[in-house]
Amino acid sequence: MNSSSAVENFPKAAVVETRLSGYDLLLHPGLNKGTAFTEEERDTFALHGLLPPHLGTLEDQLERRMKAFDNQTSSFERYNFMRDLQDSNETLFYALITRNVEKFLPIVYTPTVGEGCQRFSETWLKPRGLFISYPNKNRINQMLADARYDKVRCIVVSDGERILGLGDQGAGGMGIPIGKMALYTALAGVHPEHCLPVLLDVGTDNEERLKDPIYIGWRNKRVRGREYDDFVEAFVSAVKSRWPHILLQWEDFAGSNASRLLERYRDQLCTFNDDIQGTAAVATATVLGAVTATGIPMKEQRIGFLGFGSAGIGIANLLLAAMKESGLSDEEAHKQFYAVDRYGLILEGQTGLRPDQARYAKKKSDLKEWTLSNPEQVSLEDVVRNAKLTVLIGVSSQAGAFTEKIVREMAKHTDRPAIFPLSNPTSKSEAAPADLMKWTNGRALIGTGSPFPPAMIDGKAVEFAQTNNSYIFPGLALGILTSRAKRVSDSMIMAAAKALAALSPTQKNKEASLLPPIADSRQVGLKVAEAVGKQAVAEGLSGVSNEKSFERELREYVWEPVYVPYVRLGD
Numbered sequence: 001m002n003s004s005s006a007v008e009n010f011p012k013a014a015v016v017e018t019r020l021s022g023y024d025l026l027l028h029p030g031l032n033k034g035t036a037f038t039e040e041e042r043d044t045f046a047l048h049g050l051l052p053p054h055l056g057t058l059e060d061q062l063e064r065r066m067k068a069f070d071n072q073t074s075s076f077e078r079y080n081f082m083r084d085l086q087d088s089n090e091t092l093f094y095a096l097i098t099r100n101v102e103k104f105l106p107i108v109y110t111p112t113v114g115e116g117c118q119r120f121s122e123t124w125l126k127p128r129g130l131f132i133s134y135p136n137k138n139r140i141n142q143m144l145a146d147a148r149y150d151k152v153r154c155i156v157v158s159d160g161e162r163i164l165g166l167g168d169q170g171a172g173g174m175g176i177p178i179g180k181m182a183l184y185t186a187l188a189g190v191h192p193e194h195c196l197p198v199l200l201d202v203g204t205d206n207e208e209r210l211k212d213p214i215y216i217g218w219r220n221k222r223v224r225g226r227e228y229d230d231f232v233e234a235f236v237s238a239v240k241s242r243w244p245h246i247l248l249q250w251e252d253f254a255g256s257n258a259s260r261l262l263e264r265y266r267d268q269l270c271t272f273n274d275d276i277q278g279t280a281a282v283a284t285a286t287v288l289g290a291v292t293a294t295g296i297p298m299k300e301q302r303i304g305f306l307g308f309g310s311a312g313i314g315i316a317n318l319l320l321a322a323m324k325e326s327g328l329s330d331e332e333a334h335k336q337f338y339a340v341d342r343y344g345l346i347l348e349g350q351t352g353l354r355p356d357q358a359r360y361a362k363k364k365s366d367l368k369e370w371t372l373s374n375p376e377q378v379s380l381e382d383v384v385r386n387a388k389l390t391v392l393i394g395v396s397s398q399a400g401a402f403t404e405k406i407v408r409e410m411a412k413h414t415d416r417p418a419i420f421p422l423s424n425p426t427s428k429s430e431a432a433p434a435d436l437m438k439w440t441n442g443r444a445l446i447g448t449g450s451p452f453p454p455a456m457i458d459g460k461a462v463e464f465a466q467t468n469n470s471y472i473f474p475g476l477a478l479g480i481l482t483s484r485a486k487r488v489s490d491s492m493i494m495a496a497a498k499a500l501a502a503l504s505p506t507q508k509n510k511e512a513s514l515l516p517p518i519a520d521s522r523q524v525g526l527k528v529a530e531a532v533g534k535q536a537v538a539e540g541l542s543g544v545s546n547e548k549s550f551e552r553e554l555r556e557y558v559w560e561p562v563y564v565p566y567v568r569l570g571d
C-alpha cells in the first residue's frame with residue numbers, strides 16, 4: 001500500500017498551542033493543568049484568580065488526588081471519583097492510573113465499570129463520547145461533523161445489550177466504551193484526543209431501566225431486525241466517510257449480532273470485535289502458558305467450554321488455528337474441543353445452532369463409549385468425566401457453574417487442570433480461584449476474567465492470571481494505529497496472542513502465574529503492538545513501507561501523561 005494514501009500520524013506535542021483562555025481552558029479536560037499552570041501561563045491565559053495561588057506540580061497533584069481517592073468509601077464512589085477526574089483533567093487521571101495500574105484498573109474498568117453501567121443514569125453529568133440514538137438516525141453525519149472530532153482515529157462502540165455478564169444496560173452501557181478507551185490511553189499510550197467512545201442507543205429491553213424515571217437513554221424497546229441493521233449501517237457508513245482510516249472496535253454486542261456485524265464489516269474497514277478476537281488472543285496466550293507449565297503439547301490438550309457464544313466461539317477458533325499449527329488436520333483439531341452451551345454439549349442436529357457453533361458439534365456416535373447421566377442433554381460434568389478435559393473455559397455468565405463436583409472430577413484425570421472462569425464481573429465468575437485451589441489440592445492452573453486477590457496456599461501467596469482482553473485490545477489498537485493497518489487479519493490476532501504468551505512467567509518458572517502481572521500491562525501493551533504492527537507490515541496490510549518505519553512510528557507515537565508548556569495560538 002502506498003504510504004501517501006495513509007493518514008498523517010500525530011506525534012506527541014512538545015508544546016501545546018491553544019486559543020482557549022480563562023474558564024474555557026480550565027474546563028477543557030484535555031488541556032486543564034489545574035494548579036500546575038505556571039505563573040507565565042497564568043499571565044498569558046488570564047488564569048489569575050481562577051486558580052488558587054499555589055503553584056503546583058503533577059507530583060503534588062498526584063499526592064492530593066491519591067489522598068482524596070483513598071477517602072472514598074465504596075468501589076462505586078471510587079469509580080465516580082475517577083470519572084470526575086477524567087472529565088476535569090485527563091493528564092492527571094492518566095498519570096494516576098499509569099503509576100499504579102493494579103490499584104486503578106479494577107475501578108475504571110472491570111469489575112467496577114459493571115456497576116458504573118448499571119447505575120450510569122444516577123451519575124451522568126458531563127458529555128463524553130457520543131450517544132447516537134435511534135431517533136437521531138438521520139442526523140449521524142451532522143453529529144460526527146463537529147470539528148472537535150477532527151483528530152479522532154479510533155472508536156469503541158457498543159449497543160449496550162450484553163454488558164459484561166450483566167445483560168442489557170441500554171444507554172448505561174456507555175460506561176464500557178469509556179472504560180475501554182481509558183485503557184487505550186493508560187495501557188498503550190494512545191492519545192486521548194484520538195479516542196471516541198460511542199453508544200448506539202437502539203432502546204433497551206431491561207424493564208427496570210425502562211421504568212426508571214431518571215433513565216438517561218431512549219425509553220423504548222430495542223429496535224431489532226432490518227431496522228437495527230440499517231441503523232448500524234448508517235453509523236458505519238457515516239464513520240467511514242468522516243474518517244476513512246478509522247479503527248472501529250465493537251464491544252459487548254449480544255448474541256449473534258457480534259459475529260454478524262464483524263463478518264459484514266471486517267473487509268470494509270479496519271475493525272475488530274474485542275469479545276470475539278481480543279478475548280480469543282488472551283485466552284490462547286493463557287492456554288499456551290498452561291502448555292508450558294504442564295508440558296502437555298497443544299495438540300494433546302482437550303478443551304471444554306461452558307458457554308459457547310461470542311467469546312467461546314472466538315476462543316475456540318483461535319485455539320483451533322494453534323492446534324493446526326502444531327500439526328493437526330482440521331478434523332483432528334476439532335475433535336479436541338467440547339462446547340457446552342445452555343442445552344448441554346452441542347450435538348449435531350440440535351435446533352437453533354448458529355453455523356459457527358455447529359462446526360464444533362459432536363456426533364452422537366462420538367459419544368458411544370461415554371457414560372451419560374442424561375443422553376438427551378449431556379452435562380458439563382459428563383463431558384469433564386468422559387472427555388478427561390485438560391482445559392476448562394467458562395464464558396457463560398453463570399456464577400458458580402464450575403462446582404466442586406465438576407472440578408474434583410476434572411482433577412482426577414489430569415495433574416494440573418487448567419481452569420479459566422472468564423465471565424465478568426466478579427459476581428458472574430464460574431468459580432473463585434481460592435475454591436479451585438482447595439478442590440484440586442493446589443494443582444489447578446487458573447485464569448480469571450475479573451481480578452481476584454492472591455490466595456494463601458501452604459503459607460505462600462499464589463497469584464492468579466487475569467485472563468482479560470485488557471492485555472490485548474490496547475496494544476492491538478496501538479499496533480494497528482502506528483502501522484496504519486488497513487484491515488485487522490486473523491494473523492494479527494494470533495501475533496498478539498503469541499506476543500503475550502512469550503511474556504508468560506511460566507517461560508521461566510513452571511509454577512508461576514500463567515500471565516504477566518497486571519502491573520506490567522503497559523509494557524505488555526507495547527509488546528503486543530509491536531507484534532501486531534510487524535504482522536500487518538509482513539502481510540502488506542500496513543500503510544508504512546517497512547518494519548523499521550513502523551518501529552519508529554511506534555516509538556514516536558506513544559503518549560505519556562505529563563504536562564507540557566502552553567503557548568497562545570498565533571503568538
Ligand SMILES: NC(=O)c1ccc[n+]([C@@H]2O[C@H](COP(=O)([O-])OP(=O)(O)OC[C@H]3O[C@@H](n4cnc5c(N)ncnc54)[C@H](O)[C@@H]3O)[C@@H](O)[C@H]2O)c1
Pocket residue numbers: 162163164165166254255274275279282306307308309310311312340341342343394395396397398422423424425428448449450467468469470
Ligand atoms: N475475560 C474476558 O476477557 C472476557 C471477554 C469476553 C467475554 N467475557 C465474559 O464471558 C461471558 C460471555 O460473553 P459472550 O460475549 O460470549 O456472551 P454471549 O451472550 O455471546 O454468550 C454466552 C453464551 O452462554 C450461554 N449460556 C447461557 N446460560 C448458560 C448455561 N446455564 N450453561 C451454559 N451456557 C450458557 C448462552 O447460550 C450463550 O451462548 C460474559 O460474562 C463476559 O463478561 C470475558
Ligand SMILES: O=C(O)C[C@H](O)C(=O)O
Pocket residue numbers: 110163164165252274275423424449468469470
Ligand atoms: O470488559 C471486560 O472486562 C472483558 C470483556 O470484554 C467482557 O465483556 O467481559
Ligand SMILES: [Mn+2]
Pocket residue numbers: 164251252274275
Ligand atoms: Mn466486552
